[in-house]
Amino acid sequence: MTILATEALTKRYPRVTALDGLTVAVGTGVTGLVGANGAGKSTLIKILLGLVPASEGSARVLGLDPATQGQEIRRSVGYMPEHDCLPPDQSATEFVVHMARMSGLPRTTARERAADTLRHVGLQEERYRPIGGYSTGMKQRVKLAQALVHDPKVIFLDEPTNGLDPQGRDEMLRLVHRIGTEFGISVLVCSHLLGELERICDHVIVIDAGRLLRSSAIGELTQASQVISVEVEEGLEKLAARLTETGETVAVEGRALTVQVRADETYDLLRDAVVDLDLNLVRLEQRHARIEDVFR
Amino acid sequence: MSQPTGVIHDIGYRHYDGPRLGRGGAVVALWIYSLRGTFGLGRTFKSKIMPFLLFGAMMLPAVVSIAIMALLKQEPMSYPDYAVFMQAVTAIFLAAQSPVLVAPDLRHKVIPLYLSRPVTIVDYIGAKLAAMITALLILLVVPITVQFVGEMLIDLPMPLHTHEYLAALGGSVINAVLLASIGLALASFTPRRGLGVASVIAFYMFTLAASAVLTGVLESEGQRDAASWTILLNPFFLVNAVQTNLFGTQPVEGLPFPSGVAPALILLAVVALALTGLYARYRKALAA
Numbered sequence: 175m176t177i178l179a180t181e182a183l184t185k186r187y188p189r190v191t192a193l194d195g196l197t198v199a200v201g202t203g204v205t206g207l208v209g210a211n212g213a214g215k216s217t218l219i220k221i222l223l224g225l226v227p228a229s230e231g232s233a234r235v236l237g238l239d240p241a242t243q244g245q246e247i248r249r250s251v252g253y254m255p256e257h258d259c260l261p262p263d264q265s266a267t268e269f270v271v272h273m274a275r276m277s278g279l280p281r282t283t284a285r286e287r288a289a290d291t292l293r294h295v296g297l298q299e300e301r302y303r304p305i306g307g308y309s310t311g312m313k314q315r316v317k318l319a320q321a322l323v324h325d326p327k328v329i330f331l332d333e334p335t336n337g338l339d340p341q342g343r344d345e346m347l348r349l350v351h352r353i354g355t356e357f358g359i360s361v362l363v364c365s366h367l368l369g370e371l372e373r374i375c376d377h378v379i380v381i382d383a384g385r386l387l388r389s390s391a392i393g394e395l396t397q398a399s400q401v402i403s404v405e406v407e408e409g410l411e412k413l414a415a416r417l418t419e420t421g422e423t424v425a426v427e428g429r430a431l432t433v434q435v436r437a438d439e440t441y442d443l444l445r446d447a448v449v450d451l452d453l454n455l456v457r458l459e460q461r462h463a464r465i466e467d468v469f470r
Numbered sequence: 471m472s473q474p475t476g477v478i479h480d481i482g483y484r485h486y487d488g489p490r491l492g493r494g495g496a497v498v499a500l501w502i503y504s505l506r507g508t509f510g511l512g513r514t515f516k517s518k519i520m521p522f523l524l525f526g527a528m529m530l531p532a533v534v535s536i537a538i539m540a541l542l543k544q545e546p547m548s549y550p551d552y553a554v555f556m557q558a559v560t561a562i563f564l565a566a567q568s569p570v571l572v573a574p575d576l577r578h579k580v581i582p583l584y585l586s587r588p589v590t591i592v593d594y595i596g597a598k599l600a601a602m603i604t605a606l607l608i609l610l611v612v613p614i615t616v617q618f619v620g621e622m623l624i625d626l627p628m629p630l631h632t633h634e635y636l637a638a639l640g641g642s643v644i645n646a647v648l649l650a651s652i653g654l655a656l657a658s659f660t661p662r663r664g665l666g667v668a669s670v671i672a673f674y675m676f677t678l679a680a681s682a683v684l685t686g687v688l689e690s691e692g693q694r695d696a697a698s699w700t701i702l703l704n705p706f707f708l709v710n711a712v713q714t715n716l717f718g719t720q721p722v723e724g725l726p727f728p729s730g731v732a733p734a735l736i737l738l739a740v741v742a743l744a745l746t747g748l749y750a751r752y753r754k755a756l757a758a
Contacts, residue, residue, distance in 0.1 A: 223586055225756070245493065245588050253586035261578045263514075275499040277587045278491040287486060294483060320583060325486040357483040 175202050177328055177360045178222060182231035185217050185384070192217035194384035195231065204354035204361045206371035206378040214384040215364040216256065219330045223248060236327060249278065252321035252329035252359075256336060259317065262306025266297055266316045269305065270323050277324035284323075291319045294357075295349060311342035318349065322359070329353065331363040335370060347374050400435040401461045403427075404444065407454035416447045432461065493588040497597050500589070504601035508567045517570070524563045525609060528556055532613040536620035546621050549614050549631060549638035550710070550719040553645050556613075557706040560649065561674040563609055564602075568653035569666030571598050577661035581755055591752050595654075599748075602650035610642040637717035645709045648737060651744035652705065658751045677704050698726045702733060705740075712737050 178200045185193040192214045209215050220226040222235050224244020233240050235247045261269065267288060274284035292301045295315040300308070305316060314334060321329055334350060335343045351374040354361040365371050371378060372392055380387040406413060414431055417424045420443050423434040433444060448455055491499075503512075509525075510518035535547040553560065575581055584594055618635045656673055657666035681704035688697035702708045711727035712734045713719060721727050 225585055245590075248586055249490065249492065249588050251586070253583070255579075255582050255586075257579055257582075259579045259583050261574050261580060263574070268512075272503060273583060273587075275503070276496045276584055276589055278493065278495045279486075280489060280491060280495070281499075283486070283488055290484065324490075324587075358485075 176200070176234075177202060178233065178235045178362070180218075180222075180231065180233045183218070183221065183228055183233055184230040185214070185221060185226070186229045192384050193221070193228075196381065196384060196386055197231075198379050198386055198389055200360075200362060200379070201377065202360045203376035204351060204363060204374055206375035207362055207364045207381065208366070208368050208371060208378060209364075209381040210366055213366075213381050215381065216332060217384075218381075219253070219332060219362075219364070222330065223251065223253060250327045252324065252326035254317045254321040254329070254331045254334060256332040256364075258313070260305045260313055263304055265304055266292055266301040266308075266312075266319070269316065270319050273320040274323040279324055287323050287325070288319070291323045292316075295319045295322070296345070310337045311339070311345070314338060314342070314346060315349075318346075322353070322357075326359060328360045328362065331361060333364055333366070335365065335367070343370065350374055402433050402435060402441070402444065403430050403457070403459050403461045404433060404448075404455070405430045405457040406448065407456055409451060409453050412451050413447055413453060416451060417444065420447070430457070493590075493593065496587065496589050497593045500594065500597035501600045501604075504571050504598055505604050507570055508601060508605040520566050521563065521605075524559055524566070525612075527559045528563075528609050528613050529616065531556065532617040532620070535617050536624070539621060539624045539626060543626060545626075545628065546617055546631065548720075548722075549618070549634040550641060550713055550717075551722040552614050552617075552638060553610055553641060554706050554710050554722045557704075560606070560609060560645075560706075561671065564606070564649050564653040565667050565670035565674065567605065568602065568650075568657035568670055569660075569663040571602060572654055572658045573661055573663040573666050576658065576755065577663075581752070585756065591756055592749075595748055595752055599650055599654055599745075602654055603646045606646035606649055607642060610645060611639060614638050614642070633717075634719060637713060637719045640717060641709060641713035644712055644737065645706070648705055648709060648741055651741045651748070655744040655748040655751070658748055674705075680704075681707060694726065698728050701725060701727070702736060708733060708737055708740075 176199050180196050180198050183193050183196045184191070194214075196214070196218070207215050207218070217226065221228050222233060222240055224240035224247055227241060236250060238247050240247055264272075270288040270292060271284050274288050275281065279287060292315075295318050297312060297315055297319070300312065305313065308316070314336075318331070318334065321331070331350060335346050338346055347370055350361060350363055353359050354374070354376070363371065363375070368380075375392050377389070377391050379389045404413070410426065410429070410431055414424050414426060417431075417433060422436065422440060422443065425432050433440065435441075444458075506512050509521045510516075531547055531552070538544050539546050547555075575584075581594070585591065614635060618631075621630060652673070653670050656669045660666050660669065681701055684700035684703065685697045688694075688700060702711055707722070707725070707727075710722050710725075714721045714727055715729055715731070715733060727733065
């Protein structure tokens, strides 16, 4: 099922072109939107929410047109912005209840859902204290809670792991994954950190300078570029030369050699080469391919 | 060991398919939320002090007036002039509470969260404006209404001032709309609350001084016609002039206001200008 789709979507500002003929389709589950800062991710979200008109092209969110039906879209969509957006003098509970009411939930429902949602994102007793005293991780959770409180069908997360330490990052990513799977809410998550998205996404869209670079299922993406890394005590050049002779693609990376896996015989060739040259093998491992490789 | 009496089950995420009030419900909720905010309700004790102190000050003349009616059987305080006499208190309330409505959302960049919901920027401004108008109406209408109830209960040797009271009610509405538009427009230009308070109070002081000085100078020069216009620089006199022309009440202190629709047109123009400024301010915030 297609949750959202764009067709030759273009957005030109007086000085820059933020989106340039972008055509993508996003299905259910967790979809990663990857791009460097300024690649057009935030602009895309603003257009999809119906807050900014597109210069050219069209878009559909949940079968609705953002240009004319923004209101209906915003009823069933949640949005977590990248920047700080929380009033420090209110408690998380007060704030999330208010935001639930702004989504049109009746008063008692707003209270119940705010309490539920804050529990789901992992805020305990501290939710009654003013937000001003929260850590970055807690603030990110409140931002996520306000985007979830009205039970949207789709949720847009703009850099949810921004400013978090490694542990907070892991927790946030796990939470995003749960939203996409357990909660059954489709997620479009933006990030400029490619490595973290591959852990939680079903599908990844890579954009660069407002253009589509790649859109594929996560399996395809990592499979396409399998690499093994070899480290030997001495004679790295000899090994590289031998492998190149046999038609393998190799590259020296510091003290290790990376070899592109062409087919299964690559493993045999590598083993035989090491034995023939009588090298001391230190390490031989299959490197988990990273989305970064897409950019190489 | 005793058996646990209750067990907390993780029932997981629950979807919501109940009623959604949509845009209208959200706007009403924002209006009430903001109105409560202008009186510090649902906020800290500190934020309640100022609005309630000012509300108490507004009530004082009405209470004294009732006492005078009861004990001395004298005329109540003039209904149409109440707002002019108490203009300092109303102006301080406007200056202190306008930034409360607009500054935090601007300062902490909460606006995008509103706009990602069914609420539009016009709804947002409308709800804030309605909240300020309502707050000012409470401030202006409650004292004269209490005084009018007092007048009805006390048996005075003169007819009830019903017409004056009704005219003052109409004047209060005009006053509330004008002041709320100016107050929010000025306060919205800075995300800092202190600056917002200062700019609204500075605006009031400026109009107060300019109105008095220019009128004084022109009158001493014998230019009574021009003086009757410069007096309208003070928004409270402008409202009083419109009230006088609209409802046929006596002008405050017998001031020679220009007659006809001109004061009303000036008032409408000022409101339109303030609202345009307010809208432009939020358009800018939206684009950012």
